[in-house]
Amino acid sequence: MFPELNNLLNITPDRVDQGKLTLLCDAKTDGSFLVHHFLSFYLKANCKVCFVALIQSFSHYNIVGQKLGVSLTTARERGQLVFFEGLKSSVDVFFRVKGEPHPLQFLREASAGNLRPLYEFVQEALRPEDNGEAAWRCPVLLVDDLSVLLSLGMGAVAVLDFIHYCRATVCWKLQGNIVALVHDSRDTEDEENDILLNGLSHQSHLILRAEGLATGFCKDVHGQQIPSTSCTAGRSRHCGHESGKTYLPSRRRRSRGGDRQSTESRSDVQLRVL
Amino acid sequence: MAAAAASGTGTGTGSTGSIAAAASKNNVTSFQRRSPRASSTDSGGSRLVSIAGTRPSVRNGQLLVSTGLPALDQLLGGGLAVGTVLLIEEDKYNIYSPLLFKYFLAEGIISGHTLLVASAKDEPAEILQELPAPLLDDNCKREFDEGVYNHETSESNIKMKIAWRYQLLPKMEAGPVSSSRFGHYYDSSKKIPQELLDASKCHGFFLPEKISSTLNVESCSLTHGYIQLLQFIQKIIYEEGFDGSNPQKKQKNILRIGIQNLGSPLWGDDVCCTENCDNSYSLTKFLYILRGLLRTSLSACIITMPTHLIQNKAIIARITNLSDTVVHLESFIGSERETNPLYKDYHGLIHIRQIPRLNNLICDVSDVKDLAFKLKRKLFTIERLHLPPDLSDTASRSSRQDLAESAKLLGPGCGVMAGGKKHLDF
Numbered sequence: 001m002f003p004e005l006n007n008l009l010n011i012t013p014d015r016v017d018q019g020k021l022t023l024l025c026d027a028k029t030d031g032s033f034l035v036h037h038f039l040s041f042y043l044k045a046n047c048k049v050c051f052v053a054l055i056q057s058f059s060h061y062n063i064v065g066q067k068l069g070v071s072l073t074t075a076r077e078r079g080q081l082v083f084f085e086g087l088k089s090s091v092d093v094f095f096r097v098k099g100e101p102h103p104l105q106f107l108r109e110a111s112a113g114n115l116r117p118l119y120e121f122v123q124e125a126l127r128p129e130d131n132g133e134a135a136w137r138c139p140v141l142l143v144d145d146l147s148v149l150l151s152l153g154m155g156a157v158a159v160l161d162f163i164h165y166c167r168a169t170v171c172w173k174l175q176g177n178i179v180a181l182v183h184d185s186r187d188t189e190d191e192e193n194d195i196l197l198n199g200l201s202h203q204s205h206l207i208l209r210a211e212g213l214a215t216g217f218c219k220d221v222h223g224q225q226i227p228s229t230s231c232t233a234g235r236s237r238h239c240g241h242e243s244g245k246t247y248l249p250s251r252r253r254r255s256r257g258g259d260r261q262s263t264e265s266r267s268d269v270q271l272r273v274l
Numbered sequence: 275m276a277a278a279a280a281s282g283t284g285t286g287t288g289s290t291g292s293i294a295a296a297a298s299k300n301n302v303t304s305f306q307r308r309s310p311r312a313s314s315t316d317s318g319g320s321r322l323v324s325i326a327g328t329r330p331s332v333r334n335g336q337l338l339v340s341t342g343l344p345a346l347d348q349l350l351g352g353g354l355a356v357g358t359v360l361l362i363e364e365d366k367y368n369i370y371s372p373l374l375f376k377y378f379l380a381e382g383i384i385s386g387h388t389l390l391v392a393s394a395k396d397e398p399a400e401i402l403q404e405l406p407a408p409l410l411d412d413n414c415k416r417e418f419d420e421g422v423y424n425h426e427t428s429e430s431n432i433k434m435k436i437a438w439r440y441q442l443l444p445k446m447e448a449g450p451v452s453s454s455r456f457g458h459y460y461d462s463s464k465k466i467p468q469e470l471l472d473a474s475k476c477h478g479f480f481l482p483e484k485i486s487s488t489l490n491v492e493s494c495s496l497t498h499g500y501i502q503l504l505q506f507i508q509k510i511i512y513e514e515g516f517d518g519s520n521p522q523k524k525q526k527n528i529l530r531i532g533i534q535n536l537g538s539p540l541w542g543d544d545v546c547c548t549e550n551c552d553n554s555y556s557l558t559k560f561l562y563i564l565r566g567l568l569r570t571s572l573s574a575c576i577i578t579m580p581t582h583l584i585q586n587k588a589i590i591a592r593i594t595n596l597s598d599t600v601v602h603l604e605s606f607i608g609s610e611r612e613t614n615p616l617y618k619d620y621h622g623l624i625h626i627r628q629i630p631r632l633n634n635l636i637c638d639v640s641d642v643k644d645l646a647f648k649l650k651r652k653l654f655t656i657e658r659l660h661l662p663p664d665l666s667d668t669a670s671r672s673s674r675q676d677l678a679e680s681a682k683l684l685g686p687g688c689g690v691m692a693g694g695k696k697h698l699d700f
Contacts (some may be wrong), residue, residue, distance in 0.1 A: 020528075039306040056632075057569045063277050065333070095508055095562050096311035107559060110495045151558040151592040153495060183595060191590035 001040040013045035018138045018175045023204040027184035028212035035144045038179045040068040043075050048126040048136035052143045054086035082125040112155050115162035139176035146185040156195040287628045320375025325526050327385025329456045334633040339574050341458040342377030345656040347457050355632055357569045358598035363581040364518045365605035371578045378576045380405040382530035384458055389476040392533045394540035406460035461652045479506050495553055502558040517571035529573035546583035561596040598630040620646040
């Protein structure tokens with residue numbers, strides 16, 4: 001968890017908003033650091049987290065989580081974290097013929113289905129305890145990421161339906177939060193992705209956007225962050241992200257030999273909070 | 275300045291310096307070796323099992339294998355991580371990407387890894403016969419050193435006088451390194467000795483042979499060829515214990531998978547032919563499930579794909595997102611750049627499109643964005659593309675004018691000094 005990002009968003013692990021849908025969006029850069037941030041944040045805030053990880057394996061998140069101060073294995077053993085590993089499950093679904101429904105069973109189907117089994121998995125994972133007393137604070141659903149579902153044969157509408165159902169259950173009924181990552185594919189004319197992104201942007205309470213720097217590649221500073229909430233006017237600040245810390249430099253440092261900048265902006269992050 | 279010169283002399287020293295600093299910043303013992311990517315029950319991380327031909331990454335302890343090209347290893351942050359996919363976007367006429375494919379396989383043979391070669395066009399046995407021979411340290415080293423030295427000393431004399439900053443920039447490894455167990459150099463003019471091939475274990479998948487067998491899995495919008503290939507790979511991984519399913523095996527080994535021309539019409543996929551194809555998710559589903567297989571086993575995969583044939587840009591973006599490391603080769607053959615004097619020493623450009631962030635928040639992105647490759651008589655080298663300064667008084671006017679015009683044509687993609695505009699008279 002990055003304390004600077006918490007300050008920017010005015011949230012602390014003690015005081016967590018409820019019933020919110022947060023959209024994480026990245027364009028020309030990798031926004032997965034935001035996913036790691038929110039994962040560690042909600043685990044520290046003592047919330048029950050259901051993490052649908054479709055892109056990387058459990059050990060990857062675990063190692064990064066340890067750098068950010070949380071242990072995913074401990075959280076999983078305690079029951080605080082329900083981790084769905086998409087890559088491993090896809091192999092199970094594809095090769096072993098199973099009778100019972102599987103969250104990723106659309107991989108076996110020829111036609112575009114819906115994400116109902118995945119929704120039922122989430123519903124089951126975040127179901128409140130029967131004994132009435134809440135061991136954890138509000139439930140949280142974290143998805144990394146939704147764009148990969150489009151690559152696997154789901155239509156944008158199916159994914160939007162899935163988020164809609166999850167929102168009804170998690171945000172409204174259980175008063176929890178949802179955080180989802182979507183890639184922004186402005187240049188690549190991916191219409192399905194645009195539909196998904198626009199639809200989700202409309203529904204979300206908070207949008208965090210990580211963009212590559214428009215001016216080019218700079219070695220040390222990874223980007224700038226322009227926060228603005230959906231209600232209030234924007235205040236802009238520049239900040240960088242490097243090896244686990246976000247810091248606020250007053251000016252961009254140029255590295256030695258970096259005075260020739262290419263216009264590719266791959267590793268820089270400009271964070272917009274909308 | 276002295277520190278800069280010291281850090282710039284060798285790539286090894288420079289990189290370890292920065293890595294040591296990064297490690298101390300993290301405050302965590304990042305040196306944890308992970309063997310299978312899905313952490314098995316007994317991986318406390320402390321048991322160091324060394325597999326031939328691999329080394330742990332100094333940044334995060336991730337197990338790496340060499341791609342067969344030490345220069346490419348260095349650009350990718352030390353090597354290719356075990357459990358990941360290296361996607362090579364082919365050059366237009368498919369001349370240089372098979373070389374990278376063969377280097378990867380040859381490296382596997384030299385290191386004693388098991389190979390799995392899949393192709394729809396060439397017989398795997400023929401591909402293996404054409405692998406390049408490794409460079410032997412004693413015989414060829416002397417020949418090469420002379421060639422490399424002549425090239426370097428003439429340039430270095432010019433550079434040292436005025437443009438001394440060039441010497442401080444990190445150099446790509448251009449010469450053979452003697453007896454490094456990780457990463458070898460290959461002689462593309464010679465074939466690999468037969469005894470090395472016989473000693474190695476290779477599995478071949480040739481699509482026209484396999485296509486006739488029956489399907490076990492119900493059709494799930496994946497092309498028949500892809501389903502067959504996935505089943506074949508899964509069978510090999512399971513039977514030979516690469517996923518840790520066979521605990522009796524004492525010696526762990528890496529499986530190197532090479533898939534050639536994936537996505538081309540020869541695989542039965544029409545993603546390269548039309549914009550709105552019937553099975554538009556076939557290739558992406560294949561990549562996803564393949565990555566799932568790789569993450570749960572000790573294997574690394576190289577895929578060459580003719581992405582220049584894919585009409586739908588959205589699919590290319592999705593494929594890039596679904597792969598871990600993506601390298602794009604752009605050759606100059608047939609393009610206007612072939613006659614451009616700026617590029618006369620090189621055969622093409624190499625773009626590192628994506629490097630994965632594994633077990634880490636950031637990745638080792640190389641500083642150098644403008645890289646070019648060339649295939650010398652025997653070696654495939656990757657170098658930073660730059661214009662040497664035009665310093666000599668006797669440079670003819672015509673060449674300077676060509677350079678000036680070419681500099682305008684070059685565009686922002688390369689770091690180029692606007693050389694040759696004015697002749698300085700003193």
